[in-house]
Amino acid sequence: MPVHDILTILQNGARARLRSVPLPYTSSSLGLTSILLQHGFIHRATRGTLASPADPRAFAAAASSPASRRLWVDLKYSTDDRPVLGHARSVSKPSRRIWLDARELLRLVTGRRAQFVSPLQLGEIAIEKRGIEEWIEAREAVGRGVGGEVVARIG
Structure with a gap:
């Protein structure tokens, strides 16, 4: 899927x-x-x-x-019955894959544009796919010094 x-x-x-x-x-x-x-x-x-x-x-x-x-x-919902998962958007699409190396991922997570991806906002995460079955959050990938395909941003 x-x-x-x-x-x-x-x-x-x-x-x-x-x-x-x-x-x-x-x-x-x-x-x-x-x-x-x-x-x-x-x-x-x-x-x-x-x-x-x-x-x-x-x-x-x-x-x-x-x-x-x-x-x-x-x-998960907050105390005022609002969903914690506010938005979930795809970054890479089958027609346009977005691959970022470690330097470009650092730009993304520190609030600057990387390629065609707008910077992450406060409370937002980016999910990266490395290889066939390895999924990693973008800030963790920056810490490891690795890049990959950015598949989603969630906030």
């Missing part, structure tokens, strides 16, 4: 004030939700099936049919 579809599901669920939303159980959704969980944009992520979010036996039984596996994401 493309990253922009995952972001749309999360953002629409937050706007509709849903408690939890199901995502397909893929490496993309696992990578994105782990970063969102680390940075406090979501409350919890659990494995489940189409029917229920917390049935480990059903998830293990669904190994023969991966299409029925789901990652249930519990969304």
Whole structure:
């Protein structure tokens, strides 16, 4: 499933004030939700099936049919019932990939424009994809001195 579809599901669920939303159980959704969980944009992520979010036996039984596996994401809301996940936008698209090296990522996270990407605002994060299954937040990538494809910005 493309990253922009995952972001749309999360953002629409937050706007509709849903408690939890199901995502397909893929490496993309696992990578994105782990970063969102680390940075406090979501409350919890659990494995489940189409029917229920917390049935480990059903998830293990669904190994023969991966299409029925789901990652249930519990969304987080502030005390005045506003979603913590305000916006989620794709940066790279299939028609235009945005690759930034470590120097350009440093520009992005310090409030300056990098290539065609506007600078990160206060409380916003950028998610970078390195290789096939490695997902990393942009500030962490700057700390490691690595670059990659910037896939999303979330605030």
